Amino acid sequence: MACGVRTRCVDNQPVSLTGIPDHPISGGGLCSIGLGGHLLPYHPSRLLQPYKVLHNSNGTNSVPVSSEESISAIIGAISSSRQGSVAILDGQPKRTISFAYRKFLAGLADGLYVIPPTTHGVSTELIKNVIGEKETSFGFDIENARTILSFGAPVLDGWGTLGQFSRVVKNRSGKDHVKIIQVESIHSRTAQLADEWVPVKPGTEAAFVLAIADVMIEERLCDIQKLKAHSKDFDNNSSVSFTELVKKFSSANVSGQMGIPAERIREIARDLASRKPSLVVFDGSSFSRDEQIAFMDLNILLGAVNTKGGLIPRTGLPAPLEEKLAEETSLIDVPDHSIRVLILDGAESGSAFPWQMLEQKLVTNDPMVVSLSPYFTGIARYADYLIPSPTYLESYGDSPTPPTVSMASYSISRPILVTPNEVVEPLDVIRRIARDTDNEFPQLETLLKSRVTKIFRERKGFVFDATSGKTARLSDISSAEQLTQILSHGGCWYEDKVMSRSKEIPTRFQFLGGDDHGFEKLSAATTRNSDGPGLVLLPYAATVAQPHQLMEKLDRESDLRESGNTASINPETASRFSLSDGNRATLKTEIGITDIKVKLDKAVMPGIIQATVGSDETNILEICKIENDSTWRITKAEILPA
Amino acid sequence: MANYESGNSSGVDKVINYRKAKYGMVIDVDRCTGCGACMVACAVENNVPPAPSTATDRTGITPMRVYEVDNGLPFPNNKSVFFPISCQQCEHHTPCVSVCPQNAVELDQSTGIVGQIPVRCFGCRYCMVACPYHARYFNWWDPAWPNGMEKTLNPDVSPRMRGVVEKCNFCFHRLQAARSKAAVEGKKDIDPAEYVPACVECCPTRAMAFGDLLDSDSKASRFSRDKNSFRLLENLGTEPKVYFHSEQEWVRRLIESKTTFAENEPAERENANG
Numbered sequence: 077m078a079c080g081v082r083t084r085c086v087d088n089q090p091v092s093l094t095g096i097p098d099h100p101i102s103g104g105g106l107c108s109i110g111l112g113g114h115l116l117p118y119h120p121s122r123l124l125q126p127y128k129v130l131h132n133s134n135g136t137n138s139v140p141v142s143s144e145e146s147i148s149a150i151i152g153a154i155s156s157s158r159q160g161s162v163a164i165l166d167g168q169p170k171r172t173i174s175f176a177y178r179k180f181l182a183g184l185a186d187g188l189y190v191i192p193p194t195t196h197g198v199s200t201e202l203i204k205n206v207i208g209e210k211e212t213s214f215g216f217d218i219e220n221a222r223t224i225l226s227f228g229a230p231v232l233d234g235w236g237t238l239g240q241f242s243r244v245v246k247n248r249s250g251k252d253h254v255k256i257i258q259v260e261s262i263h264s265r266t267a268q269l270a271d272e273w274v275p276v277k278p279g280t281e282a283a284f285v286l287a288i289a290d291v292m293i294e295e296r297l298c299d300i301q302k303l304k305a306h307s308k309d310f311d312n313n314s315s316v317s318f319t320e321l322v323k324k325f326s327s328a329n330v331s332g333q334m335g336i337p338a339e340r341i342r343e344i345a346r347d348l349a350s351r352k353p354s355l356v357v358f359d360g361s362s363f364s365r366d367e368q369i370a371f372m373d374l375n376i377l378l379g380a381v382n383t384k385g386g387l388i389p390r391t392g393l394p395a396p397l398e399e400k401l402a403e404e405t406s407l408i409d410v411p412d413h414s415i416r417v418l419i420l421d422g423a424e425s426g427s428a429f430p431w432q433m434l435e436q437k438l439v440t441n442d443p444m445v446v447s448l449s450p451y452f453t454g455i456a457r458y459a460d461y462l463i464p465s466p467t468y469l470e471s472y473g474d475s476p477t478p479p480t481v482s483m484a485s486y487s488i489s490r491p492i493l494v495t496p497n498e499v500v501e502p503l504d505v506i507r508r509i510a511r512d513t514d515n516e517f518p519q520l521e522t523l524l525k526s527r528v529t530k531i532f533r534e535r536k537g538f539v540f541d542a543t544s545g546k547t548a549r550l551s552d553i554s555s556a557e558q559l560t561q562i563l564s565h566g567g568c569w570y571e572d573k574v575m576s577r578s579k580e581i582p583t584r585f586q587f588l589g590g591d592d593h594g595f596e597k598l599s600a601a602t603t604r605n606s607d608g609p610g611l612v613l614l615p616y617a618a619t620v621a622q623p624h625q626l627m628e629k630l631d632r633e634s635d636l637r638e639s640g641n642t643a644s645i646n647p648e649t650a651s652r653f654s655l656s657d658g659n660r661a662t663l664k665t666e667i668g669i670t671d672i673k674v675k676l677d678k679a680v681m682p683g684i685i686q687a688t689v690g691s692d693e694t695n696i697l698e699i700c701k702i703e704n705d706s707t708w709r710i711t712k713a714e715i716l717p718a
Numbered sequence: 719m720a721n722y723e724s725g726n727s728s729g730v731d732k733v734i735n736y737r738k739a740k741y742g743m744v745i746d747v748d749r750c751t752g753c754g755a756c757m758v759a760c761a762v763e764n765n766v767p768p769a770p771s772t773a774t775d776r777t778g779i780t781p782m783r784v785y786e787v788d789n790g791l792p793f794p795n796n797k798s799v800f801f802p803i804s805c806q807q808c809e810h811h812t813p814c815v816s817v818c819p820q821n822a823v824e825l826d827q828s829t830g831i832v833g834q835i836p837v838r839c840f841g842c843r844y845c846m847v848a849c850p851y852h853a854r855y856f857n858w859w860d861p862a863w864p865n866g867m868e869k870t871l872n873p874d875v876s877p878r879m880r881g882v883v884e885k886c887n888f889c890f891h892r893l894q895a896a897r898s899k900a901a902v903e904g905k906k907d908i909d910p911a912e913y914v915p916a917c918v919e920c921c922p923t924r925a926m927a928f929g930d931l932l933d934s935d936s937k938a939s940r941f942s943r944d945k946n947s948f949r950l951l952e953n954l955g956t957e958p959k960v961y962f963h964s965e966q967e968w969v970r971r972l973i974e975s976k977t978t979f980a981e982n983e984p985a986e987r988e989n990a991n992g
């Protein structure tokens with residue numbers, strides 16, 4: 077994610093990757109995925125030519141086809157007069173290719189540009205909406221927070237950029253160390269390592285956060301007058317205000333529901349108020365919009381908006397194209413059975429989601445799904461046509477501001493390896509589909525240069541030069557060409573963070589999400605009930621990215637990560653179902669059945685099945701129930717010895 | 719050809735007597751998040767092949783391997799830490815050296831690094847049995863890479879053949895490269911910053927410190943003498959040169975104890991003992 081990478085090449089062949097010291101985004105390191113990025117072109121799941129995939133009851137059968145054949149089939153499907161839209165799902169919006177997609181779709185009568193509910197667990201739009209700031213995006217200044225309250229965010233396991241992660245870990249030692257409080261039902265890596273793990277019962281996170289808010293308001297741990305002045309729905313003397321809402325969630329009232337003593341809730345609220353800056357982070361991919369609104373509300377109560385160690389406004393990046401663009405539509409806002417042609421961009425959103433979420437958006441009668449992924453893994457396995465795009469190190473690309481980061485940044489990458497013959501650039505696919513229209517699409521390299529030129533013209537911020545290891549003001553760079561040269565050699569442009577923080581923003585907080593029915597919706601978000609005699613299936617996927625071959629090997633040959641479809645169960649729970657460690661078992665939900673391996677783990681909450689989502693196996697996700705609010709993290713389940 | 723000027727018969731122009739060093743590592747367990755970057759960096763650097771999918775935690779090769787260790791307490795009081803374990807570079811009565819019938823394992827007195835010489839190894843695996851840390855691995859298969867991936871191999875390291883044992887050698891080839899560079903630059907000693915094993919170099923949280931333990935100013939040396947630093951199985955007396963560090967008392971107590979069970983779980987301890 078925008079990390080600077082130094083490649084060691086022998087005869088133009090990369091043999092190792094390392095981080096670039098002092099890189100403003102990565103902090104100089106690389107994660108375990110990045111360290112083996114140069115192996116990805118040789119991954120066994122790599123696609124080296126287009127395929128037509130025939131799905132039948134026995135599985136799938138892939139037939140090699142030419143790119144012309146597959147693109148002709150897509151053109152035919154797009155130009156048919158059938159009902160439904162033509163959509164592109166873009167896992168990483170705001171890249172330069174994203175704007176080309178939007179331009180292409182804007183040229184179609186029924187084009188729809190779809191983005192995942194979250195990118196790397198963050199919904200930028202939702203955050204803007206609660207803060208009441210339409211134009212400015214916000215990032216998490218987590219590296220300067222003194223207390224971090226995390227709702228399922230893998231703060232110590234891949235959340236944010238590597239630079240953010242490494243600085244948080246560094247801040248854990250010393251006198252004024254950061255305290256991490258992890259609230260989640262899963263015994264995740266972050267829960268293991270956090271200063272405090274609060275294992276709330278599944279689905280009670282929103283109730284927990286509102287109980288914290290109640291303590292803060294009741295004990296005057298927040299600036300009530302300021303909040304009143306900056307919000308219409310905080311306390312407006314009506315029965316549908318935020319203060320009225322939290323009254324229903326006194327710690328004494330909800331402690332039983334959450335399985336957390338009331339006094340502990342109070343202590344956490346006081347801790348947050350006294351150990352500032354305090355920041356609430358959350359894994360948006362696991363929670364409904366209303367739950368995320370509740371988490372954001374606590375950030376506002378804590379005074380974390382526009383504050384060092386809180387949520388900091390950042391500037392947007394210039395668009396590379398001026399033409400009319402299709403609007404961004406979140407996947408969860410796409411009506412069911414409305415897409416007739418779905419093109420899946422190969423970029424990963426960083427968040428797992430079940431295929432069913434996409435499937436229910438497709439028309440029932442013969443939809444076409446096209447994957448541009450370089451690999452035959454994940455949701456690409458459900459596509460009708462596979463048109464592989466270049467993989468890492470094979471093409472031009474750009475990395476706009478990572479969604480978690482509190483300062484705008486931009487970097488570009490250039491190819492080191494030659495793209496295999498039958499592999500097609502996504503922009504080339506779009507250009508060939510659109511060749512009968514008036515739309516023209518320049519080469520990606522040209523678009524990138526145009527975007528860099530726009531950044532250059534603004535003359536703001538800094539430029540990190542990876543070759544020299546030095547940072548200069550953008551105003552000291554002589555030309556757009558020089559800036560392009562620096563960026564295409566591992567450099568990075570980034571905005572002046574101090575300047576952005578000093579910006580005054582006219583905040584009008586929307587505690588209830590700016591929705592007329594926000595009060596009812598937030599109340600409903602707290603009543604997700606997982607209680608009962610049965611078990612609860614909680615899928616667990618910390619980070620989602622295509623692993624390289626060595627990572628797959630090392631995971632398999634060590635105990636560091638559970639392999640896909642492993643179910644960790646408390647021994648007490650397992651004994652109720654006559655299960656032993658290492659057993660195979662059948663996991664059954666109302667959606668389906670799958671086979672899993674049982675691992676006994678006394679750290680796991682009794683009554684839950686904590687199941688790992690594998691890198692290319694989606695079986696666990698396939699049996700998860702998608703709720704009306706588009707969440708799928710909690711499913712009632714049964715387990716039987718195989 | 720003999721080098722008469724230097725008086726030796728090796729053909730080497732000049733024998734360089736490097737300053738004696740004792741390379742070691744200190745791992746701050748409190749900073750390790752178990753991300754596995756060190757494992758990947760080690761495998762990439764040392765040309766460890768992906769191995770067949772049938773390879774297991776016993777038959778696969780993981781010269782650097784991160785283990786999770788917990789306090790043994792049940793939900794909700796369980797706490798974990800991660801221990802990256804590689805060859806602990808035993809200094810005294812090095813067990814693997816003493817059992818090897820082929821002289822395929824050597825403790826280099828000038829660096830303190832325990833080296834493995836694959837061409838001498840004939841695969842008896844005595845050293846694996848002798849190693850108290852289970853840090854040695856046997857090549858059960860011919861090294862093989864998916865089509866094309868062989869192009870990504872590190873040219874500085876020879877892949878090992880089937881039938882031999884391998885282990886971490888603190889990326890000794892990097893020391894050789896640093897020495898060559900120093901020689902070209904006319905320096906007698908290497909710049910300490912020029913020699914860092916791949917695992918240490920890549921650690922995103924800077925949990926590992928590497929250096930000459932004889933150099934009292936090196937970070938590794940200073941850190942190794944901290945009151946909260948310790949070594950694994952110190953009671954064996956093999957003087958390993960890999961240290962660990964934790965401010966958490968339960969972690970240090972766990973290492974001191976003979977079992978991995980928490981003190982407040984007598985029932986389980988009894989089971990374990992009997």
